[in-house]
Amino acid sequence: MRIDLAFATGERDPAEFAGKTVVVIDVLRASSTILTALANGCPEVIPVAEPKEAFALAEKYGRDQVLLGGEREARKIRGFDLGNSPDEYGKEVVAGKKLIFTTTNGAKAFLEAAGAAEILVGAFLNISRVCSYLKKEEREIFLFCAGRKGRLALEDLFCAGMIIDNLIFAAKDESVVELTDPARAGMLAYRQIAGMGPVVVALTQTDHGRYLASLGMASDLRYCGQVDLLPVLARLEAGGIILAAEED
Amino acid sequence: MRIDLAFATGERDPAEFAGKTVVVIDVLRASSTILTALANGCPEVIPVAEPKEAFALAEKYGRDQVLLGGEREARKIRGFDLGNSPDEYGKEVVAGKKLIFTTTNGAKAFLEAAGAAEILVGAFLNISRVCSYLKKEEREIFLFCAGRKGRLALEDLFCAGMIIDNLIFAAKDESVVELTDPARAGMLAYRQIAGMGPVVVALTQTDHGRYLASLGMASDLRYCGQVDLLPVLARLEAGGIILAAEED
Numbered sequence: 001m002r003i004d005l006a007f008a009t010g011e012r013d014p015a016e017f018a019g020k021t022v023v024v025i026d027v028l029r030a031s032s033t034i035l036t037a038l039a040n041g042c043p044e045v046i047p048v049a050e051p052k053e054a055f056a057l058a059e060k061y062g063r064d065q066v067l068l069g070g071e072r073e074a075r076k077i078r079g080f081d082l083g084n085s086p087d088e089y090g091k092e093v094v095a096g097k098k099l100i101f102t103t104t105n106g107a108k109a110f111l112e113a114a115g116a117a118e119i120l121v122g123a124f125l126n127i128s129r130v131c132s133y134l135k136k137e138e139r140e141i142f143l144f145c146a147g148r149k150g151r152l153a154l155e156d157l158f159c160a161g162m163i164i165d166n167l168i169f170a171a172k173d174e175s176v177v178e179l180t181d182p183a184r185a186g187m188l189a190y191r192q193i194a195g196m197g198p199v200v201v202a203l204t205q206t207d208h209g210r211y212l213a214s215l216g217m218a219s220d221l222r223y224c225g226q227v228d229l230l231p232v233l234a235r236l237e238a239g240g241i242i243l244a245a246e247e248d
Numbered sequence: 249m250r251i252d253l254a255f256a257t258g259e260r261d262p263a264e265f266a267g268k269t270v271v272v273i274d275v276l277r278a279s280s281t282i283l284t285a286l287a288n289g290c291p292e293v294i295p296v297a298e299p300k301e302a303f304a305l306a307e308k309y310g311r312d313q314v315l316l317g318g319e320r321e322a323r324k325i326r327g328f329d330l331g332n333s334p335d336e337y338g339k340e341v342v343a344g345k346k347l348i349f350t351t352t353n354g355a356k357a358f359l360e361a362a363g364a365a366e367i368l369v370g371a372f373l374n375i376s377r378v379c380s381y382l383k384k385e386e387r388e389i390f391l392f393c394a395g396r397k398g399r400l401a402l403e404d405l406f407c408a409g410m411i412i413d414n415l416i417f418a419a420k421d422e423s424v425v426e427l428t429d430p431a432r433a434g435m436l437a438y439r440q441i442a443g444m445g446p447v448v449v450a451l452t453q454t455d456h457g458r459y460l461a462s463l464g465m466a467s468d469l470r471y472c473g474q475v476d477l478l479p480v481l482a483r484l485e486a487g488g489i490i491l492a493a494e495e496d
Contacts, residue, residue, distance in 0.1 A: 154433055206429055
């Protein structure tokens with residue numbers, strides 16, 4: 001098993017993802033919000049790069065048939081139905097409605113990874129489910145930390161590091177898991193914080209965590225730091241993210 | 249005190265370095281080799297991007313007045329006097345001779361950082377000397393890991409993380425040292441390996457360390473992993489790297 005890792009969008013040539021299983025990790029908050037929407041009955045999340053594409057696609061489906069969600073500078077986009085807080089994606093809002101979704105980092109990562117063999121959604125919320133799927137994986141695994149404006153967001157690295165740590169534990173023999181230097185850095189950083197308390201504490205120390213807290217969104221940190229709250233597997237297929245079958 | 253960190257060349261807009269004190273870290277091997285040359289009596293190391301610039305500059309100074317050193321794919325460049333192994337830079341070879349130097353990553357990092365307020369050379373070999381200088385620093389500190397072909401090289405991150413760990417220890421209060429997410433990742437990765445044995449052991453586990461060992465250059469790993477062997481401070485000034493005064 002070989003595992004590579006990107007620290008942020010824009011870092012890798014998209015051709016590098018070909019043939020690999022990519023896990024897009026945007027803990028705060030795109031991955032967490034997408035998983036929440038799907039778990040609450042949204043049938044499909046369609047990531048797009050820009051708000052104008054979202055509006056165009058909404059017209060195509062019929063504006064009242066879909067929800068528009070996402071953020072710019074962490075806030076809801078004008079004319080959109082929902083922002084990027086998982087708290088807004090309750091059953092009563094999203095059940096049965098397609099979601100067209102654009103965020104600064106997470107949606108961009110899904111689009112960059114589009115040429116991969118398989119693309120999964122990773123967050124603390126579904127981490128064990130992702131790991132139990134990945135441990136049977138024969139393709140090279142690529143953990144794609146979405147980051148923030150082309151830079152590492154530490155919470156994504158912690159999540160990627162926790163996935164690596166779990167996969168090594170599952171392999172029982174560290175030497176059969178081949179890590180690139182960025183992947184090893186992620187594992188080491190995670191192991192260093194792992195003994196220090198719940199994940200959510202680490203989230204409050206990251207640049208993005210502090211920023212969201214300063215905007216009054218600390219409750220999103222507490223939510224997104226919950227390990228295994230939503231044991232679902234979600235996959236990007238033909239431009240839309242959907243829940244995988246239970247047996248996957 | 250604020251500390252930022254880049255994982256590799258090409259990652260940051262050079263304008264970002266303006267007004268900052270940049271430490272270029274290329275443990276394997278450019279930083280280590282430059283420090284060795286200077287400590288052994290080379291009066292100045294001039295980093296250039298490409299071999300053809302090195303040859304042109306050598307003609308200007310007089311070909312027999314200078315040494316040409318560096319590597320491509322870890323090996324000596326055709327027509328050069330020396331490769332990139334610190335082992336080649338003994339007193340008998342380098343004393344009194346200017347060195348024109350080009351390497352794939354390290355030399356490139358010095359050139360990218362050219363617009364900084366101050367540029368220092370960092371490696372395990374001189375790490376305490378760098379830290380005692382930096383702890384008096386009032387400018388923002390930027391640890392520039394040179395990496396390898398635009399990707400993180402883990403040995404550089406360990407060295408940067410050790411610098412951060414030392415600076416936090418010197419500050420006595422972790423909260424007065426502000427770390428960006430990449431800087432915090434470096435500190436955590438270093439702290440995780442710090443208790444596991446000598447630095448040189450960690451070097452043998454990195455991609456570049458393994459590559460050099462496969463080329464028969466394991467002795468370079470052992471050399472470059474020696475903490476504080478050369479307690480010198482070296483600074484890029486007007487295009488050349490020279491030793492700083494003792495009192496700096």
